[in-house]
Amino acid sequence: MVLTTALPALAQKADDSLYRDLGGLEVLTKVVDDTLALALADARIKDTFKDTDMKRLAKLITEQFCELSGGPCKYSGDPMKEVHQGLGLSNTQFNALVEDLQAAMDKSGISSRTQNKLLALLAPMQRTVVTK
Numbered sequence: 001m002v003l004t005t006a007l008p009a010l011a012q013k014a015d016d017s018l019y020r021d022l023g024g025l026e027v028l029t030k031v032v033d034d035t036l037a038l039a040l041a042d043a044r045i046k047d048t049f050k051d052t053d054m055k056r057l058a059k060l061i062t063e064q065f066c067e068l069s070g071g072p073c074k075y076s077g078d079p080m081k082e083v084h085q086g087l088g089l090s091n092t093q094f095n096a097l098v099e100d101l102q103a104a105m106d107k108s109g110i111s112s113r114t115q116n117k118l119l120a121l122l123a124p125m126q127r128t129v130v131t132k
């Protein structure tokens, strides 16, 4: 009896504090849209996106950031390695996109403490995404 009533409470205890600190789905959606707009205007990386459906990309990255930060989303895209391996991305290009993301988070008023928590979750992907 105690167990059946306690379980739903436990299920809700997953740590969504980063997701909430980021401002939830509404702010994440704006941050990703702004990041991609900056990326498309960024001479260092804009050419990488020339054949990409940017609407689909924005949806998938938003989903991914939402899930990574503990929010109620499930990433529905392809594995990071598969998606990026043909792009021949460099560390310089990786850092350029991170800078655009930081500028977008600044624009939404996200604190640097919270920004750094999201960036720390993305950092391990650098090894997968960068191939040259």
Ligand code: HEM
Pocket (backbone or CB within 6 Å): 045, 048, 049, 051, 052, 053, 057, 060, 061, 064, 076, 077, 078, 079, 083, 084, 087, 089, 093, 094, 095, 097, 122, 123, 125, 126, 129
């Ligand atoms: C941690 C860093 C990164 C994350 C989390 C990330 C995330 C994603 C996601 C979720 C997708 C969509 C997957 C799918 O199509 O199913 C994607 C695709 C893509 N990413 Fe990244 N990405 C990262 C770094 C980069 C960098 C540094 C660049 C270039 C500067 C880049 C360029 C692209 C492009 C061009 C596509 C679309 C490929 C296509 O149209 O098929 N990504 N990325």
